[in-house]
Amino acid sequence: MIDVVITGRENAGKSALVDALNAVAPRGPMSFREWTEEDGDGVQLPVVVMVFDAAGSMGSTELAELRRLNANVDRVVFAITKTDMHQNWRQVRDRDAQLLAIHTPRFTAVEIHPIATPLVQASNDRRDTDPDAARALAESAGIEALYEAIRAELPAPGADYVARNLLWSVTGALQEARAHRQRLSREVQNNPEINRLHRVRAELLRNRGAGRSEELGSLRSDVQLARVELGHDVAEWARATSAATRAEIDALGGSAIESYPARVRSLVRAGLSENDQRVGDRIDALWSARSISQPAAEPAAEESDTSDAASSRVASSGAALPAAPRRGAEDYVMVLIGASVGVGLGRLVVSPLSLVPVLEILTIPLTLLLGGAVAVWMMRIRRQIAARTRLREWTTEQLLDARGKMERSVGTRIVNAEQQLAAAIGGRFDEKVAATDSDVRQIEVELRELTNHRDRELATLATEASHISEAMDRGLRFLEDARPAAD
Known part of the structure; x- marks a missing residue:
């Protein structure tokens, strides 16, 4: 059985999401849990679910977590919780998608799955009395769709996902090195001493025969x-x-x-x-x-x-x-x-x-x-x-x-x-x-x-x-x- 780790900021509904996902297929190939300190930088994890909160767009905590996942984890699935509590969750999701594209281009155009975990209990309560309503509530909850998306990201048996994570780490380090050299190039290109000398030269030539x-x-x-x-x-x-x-x-x-x-x-x-x-x-x-x-x-x-x-x-x-x-x-x-x-x-x-x-x-x-x-x-x-x-x-x-x-x-x-x-x-x-x-x-x-x-x-x-x-x-x-x- 493969451990799938759920991460995100505090009070984003992670524990409820873990329970809901574990309840989908108790004997399935996946077990879900929250991120712990023992997971370190995540290089040993096959799949990670990044959770956003519909109450507001991502902040510095999520951005720091995204940078860590971008550099160390090959497969990441994204979800946004509490969609049943916030009517503007679509605007928040679109804003989170824009921030993903800006700060982690690797995750551009990824799908952010909407999740409403309270609807899971409502669906279970109506399963016997109103199967159609229960099915509609389950679809609105988004748990099963998220479960299938996570399952699609599972590595094949025998695949060395740790090596792929390490390769992502190397690629991330290379990306940082390239960005560092690009910053150095901009600084070297915009040499203040050269700019100052150009200004002094222009001033001297302008006043050369003046007066x-x-x-x-x-x-x-x-x-x-x-x-x-x-x-x-x-x-x-x-x-x-x-x-x-x-x-x-x-x-x-x-x-x-x-x-x-x-x-x-x-x-x-x-x-x-x-x-x-x-x-x-x-x-x-x-x-x-x-x-x-x-x-x-x-x-x-x-x-x-x-x-x-x-x-x-x-x-x-x-x-x-x-x-x-x-x-x-x-x-x-x-x-x-x-x-x-x-x-x-x-x-x-x-x-x-x-x-x-x-x-x-x-x-x-x-x-x-x-x-x-x-x-x-x-x-x-x-x-x-x-x-x-x-x-x-x-x-x-x-x-x-x-x-x-x-x-x-x-x-x-x-x-x-x-x-x-x-x-x-x-x-x-x-x-x-x-x-x-x-x-x-x-x-x-x-x-x-x-x-x-x-x-x-x-x-x-x-x-x-x-x-x-x-x-x-x-x-x-x-x-x-x-x-x-x-x-």
Whole structure:
């Protein structure tokens, strides 16, 4: 007689099922009992009945039991009890079938027999009074159908079911080994270091030349602003200096006119020096704003200093006040006009003397003397007016020349500074690009090494998994093809 073991979670109706199955054929080829600790992992058992409870889907207890049966027992029959107590037992059975297919693919599409053990007693009670009702109740109980299903799974006489169980154990171990290698393959494939290096490489390449155009655009804007503001400063200096010199020239007199050119030269030198200082400060600000060290020698500044020194020498030597023009006809006309005016004024002044006979003789000399003095005074007045006019024209020319030199200095030095800054910015970004390329090459070397190592590991794991799969397939084919049937 073959022992058939019933297993499942507590309170699943196992003991009632054991009694019902044993009552079907007391002298039959099978005896039924519950699982005990002496059964161990079940490798010595020919057939095992796994019982589910219709009260709810299987849980962790049933899943653990299923894994043990899947790995150690060749033939397993499934049943679900308490179908008479729960109307939704079909949904619970379908859910249990899905879980079986997910967690133990070997048991996919197996039949789960519905069992209602209380109907067995009801069937026995009506066997004598109502045989048809008793037969219907017995069929609803499902005990006989389960009994026949278990009997169909009995090993043939002389069959080594223990060896088949052991083969299932080996197959289960191979399955676990293959699953382990598949997990390792996924972990190796999803190498975090390789993924990190790919992200770092992509970030480096994305930022490789970033900022160059923005930096150069900002430089052009700042240079244009500096050029405009410095031009305004030069124009403002020219307007202020011109107004000041006009007012000073209008107030000059006598010898002060001759010494005023030195004052103009001093103003020009001071203006050129202030302009150089302003330009230098703006250029320094352009360099400092970009955190770039300014070259030790600035060619534009040296050129400007040289030109300014030359202009200073020209202003102090060659650009002297023009000499007074030679006397012309207009000067003589002014003398005649002054003399006539003086004679007329003299006659008016000395006319009272003619009333005194003694002084009448002095009227003519005094009249002539006064006329000559007025003529000389008018000549001097005209010469001062002409000298102021010449001084204004000369001063205007000097200021215009100084303004031109300032504007040329601003343009030359700003352009040179822009070129140097653009070259420095380009050089800095070229160094950044070179450093980025070097980092990318180093990362690519590391990626190649890691990728090659990963590919070797994946190839090894794939080979092992393939060999394990072949061994599993051979074992499963043997278990399926060489499975003896019970008599």
